[in-house]
Amino acid sequence: MRIQFLGGTGTVTGSKYLVSGEHASILLDCGLFQGYKQLRLRNWVRLPLDPARLDAVVLTHAHLDHSGYLPLLVKSGFRGKILCSEATADLCRILLPDSGHLQEEDAAFLNRHGATRHSPALPLYTEEDARICLRQLAPVSFDRHVAVAPGLGATFRRAGHILGAASVALDDGRRRITFSGDLGRSDDPVMLAPAPLEASDYVVVESTYGDRLHDKRDPMLALGAAIRETSARGGVVVIPAFAVGRAQNLLYAMHRLKESGAIPAFLPIFLDSPMAKDATAIYRRHRADHRLDQAQCEAMCRAATIINTVEESKELDRRQGPKVIISASGMATGGRVLHHIKAFVEDHRNTILFAGFQAGGTRGAALVGGAATVRIHGQDLRVRAQVACVDNLSAHADSDGLMAWLGTLGAAPRRTFVTHGEPGASEALRYRIKHELNWDCLVPEHLQELRL
Numbered sequence: 001m002r003i004q005f006l007g008g009t010g011t012v013t014g015s016k017y018l019v020s021g022e023h024a025s026i027l028l029d030c031g032l033f034q035g036y037k038q039l040r041l042r043n044w045v046r047l048p049l050d051p052a053r054l055d056a057v058v059l060t061h062a063h064l065d066h067s068g069y070l071p072l073l074v075k076s077g078f079r080g081k082i083l084c085s086e087a088t089a090d091l092c093r094i095l096l097p098d099s100g101h102l103q104e105e106d107a108a109f110l111n112r113h114g115a116t117r118h119s120p121a122l123p124l125y126t127e128e129d130a131r132i133c134l135r136q137l138a139p140v141s142f143d144r145h146v147a148v149a150p151g152l153g154a155t156f157r158r159a160g161h162i163l164g165a166a167s168v169a170l171d172d173g174r175r176r177i178t179f180s181g182d183l184g185r186s187d188d189p190v191m192l193a194p195a196p197l198e199a200s201d202y203v204v205v206e207s208t209y210g211d212r213l214h215d216k217r218d219p220m221l222a223l224g225a226a227i228r229e230t231s232a233r234g235g236v237v238v239i240p241a242f243a244v245g246r247a248q249n250l251l252y253a254m255h256r257l258k259e260s261g262a263i264p265a266f267l268p269i270f271l272d273s274p275m276a277k278d279a280t281a282i283y284r285r286h287r288a289d290h291r292l293d294q295a296q297c298e299a300m301c302r303a304a305t306i307i308n309t310v311e312e313s314k315e316l317d318r319r320q321g322p323k324v325i326i327s328a329s330g331m332a333t334g335g336r337v338l339h340h341i342k343a344f345v346e347d348h349r350n351t352i353l354f355a356g357f358q359a360g361g362t363r364g365a366a367l368v369g370g371a372a373t374v375r376i377h378g379q380d381l382r383v384r385a386q387v388a389c390v391d392n393l394s395a396h397a398d399s400d401g402l403m404a405w406l407g408t409l410g411a412a413p414r415r416t417f418v419t420h421g422e423p424g425a426s427e428a429l430r431y432r433i434k435h436e437l438n439w440d441c442l443v444p445e446h447l448q449e450l451r452l
C-alpha cells in the first residue's frame with residue numbers, strides 16, 4: 001500500500017488521505033479546507049488524482065472538514081461508493097446540501113456587494129451538486145469487516161466525537177493501517193467512549209489538542225456561570241456551534257443546567273438552525289450510537305425552541321434581553337451565527353461563548369485571541385461583549401486522551417503518522433509518542449507520499 005497526505009497536515013481541516021493498493025485506490029475522508037485564506041484556496045486547486053479512476057471514498061464522520069469536498073469530487077467525475085456509518089450518512093444528507101446552499105449564498109452576497117475581485121464570484125459547489133453526491137453514500141455497520149474496493153477492506157469502530165464518528169482500519173489482506181478520525185472523549189456525557197485500537201501496522205492519529213489538556217473541572221460549571229452572569233445583567237449569550245452533533249450536546253447541557261437550578265428555568269434558549277429538527281430525529285434513530293436513554297433524548301430535544309425560518313432568525317436579533325442563542329457555524333466562519341454576533345457583539349452585557357476548537361484564521365480564533373474588532377459581511381464591529389471559550393466542552397480528546405487511545409494498542413506499530421493538528425499541536429503529540437511510547441513517529445507534510 002501507499003499513502004499520500006492530501007490534507008489535514010499542518011491544519012485541522014481538509015482531511016484527505018489517498019491510499020493505493022495493488023489493484024485499487026481510495027480516499028480516506030474528503031474534507032474541505034477552512035480557516036486561513038491560503039488553506040481555503042487549496043479547495044480550488046485540482047487534486048493530484050483523477051476522480052473518475054478513484055475506486056471508493058471512506059468517511060470517518062460527517063464534519064465538513066472531513067466530508068465537505070465530496071460534492072466537488074463527484075462533480076469532477078468520481079462515480080464510486082462513499083462508505084460511512086449509518087448515522088454519518090444521515091448527517092451528510094443534511095449537512096452537505098446546507099454547505100452547498102451556504103456557498104451559493106456567500107457568492108451571491110459578494111456579488112451583490114461588489115466585495116470580490118472575481119466577477120462573478122462562484123460557489124465552490126451548489127446545493128444541487130451536494131444532493132447529487134448523496135446518491136453515492138453507502139452506509140455500513142460498525143465492527144464488521146467490509147469490502148471497500150478490489151483488494152482493500154475496512155472495519156469501522158466507534159470513535160465517540162459526534163454521532164456516527166468512526167476510526168477506520170483499512171487493510172489489503174497483509175497490512176493494516178488505522179485512521180483515528182476525530183477522537184472523542186471517554187467522559188463525554190452524550191457520546192460513547194472511543195473503541196480501543198486493534199493491532200495495526202500503521203496508525204494515523206489526529207492531534208487537534210495534541211499540545212493541550214482539557215481543564216479537569218466540570219465544564220458545566222463554567223457554562224452555567226457564563227450564562228447565569230450574562231442573563232443577570234440582561235445580556236444575550238451567543239454560542240457558535242456546529243448545528244448538527246455538537247449543538248445537541250449543548251442542548252443536553254442546557255437541560256441539565258436548568259434541572260439543577262444552575263441557570264434560570266424560564267431562560268429562553270433558541271437553537272437557530274433549519275437543520276436542527278432533522279438532526280434531533282437522527283439522535284432518536286441512532287440510539288445505539290450515544291449514551292442518552294429515551295427520556296434524556298426527549299429532554300434534550302425539548303431544551304430549546306427551534307428556529308427554522310430566516311424571518312424568525314432575524315426576529316431574535318431585534319430584541320435584547322436574557323436568552324441563549326445556539327447557531328452555526330461553530331468557528332463563526334459563516335452561517336446564521338454571523339448575524340447574531342453582528343447584532344450582539346457591540347454590547348458589553350452580552351457574551352459570545354465558544355464551545356470547541358477554533359482553527360487558526362477563523363473569526364472564532366480571532367475573537368478567542370482577544371481581537372478588538374471583528375469584520376462581518378464587510379463591516380468592522382467593536383468587540384464589547386465578553387468572549388469566553390469553554391474548551392473542555394470540546395468533542396475532541398485532549399493530549400492525554402489521544403495517548404490513552406494509542407496505548408490500547410498491544411504492540412508498537414511500524415510507524416505512526418500524526419495529522420489533523422496545527423503545527424505546534426502535531427509536533428507536541430509526536431514528541432510524546434516518541435518519548436513515552438518509544439514508537440517511530442512522523443508528522444507528514446502536505447502532499448507527502450509514502451510506501452507502507
Ligand SMILES: [Zn+2]
Binds near residue numbers: 063
Ligand atoms: Zn470532527
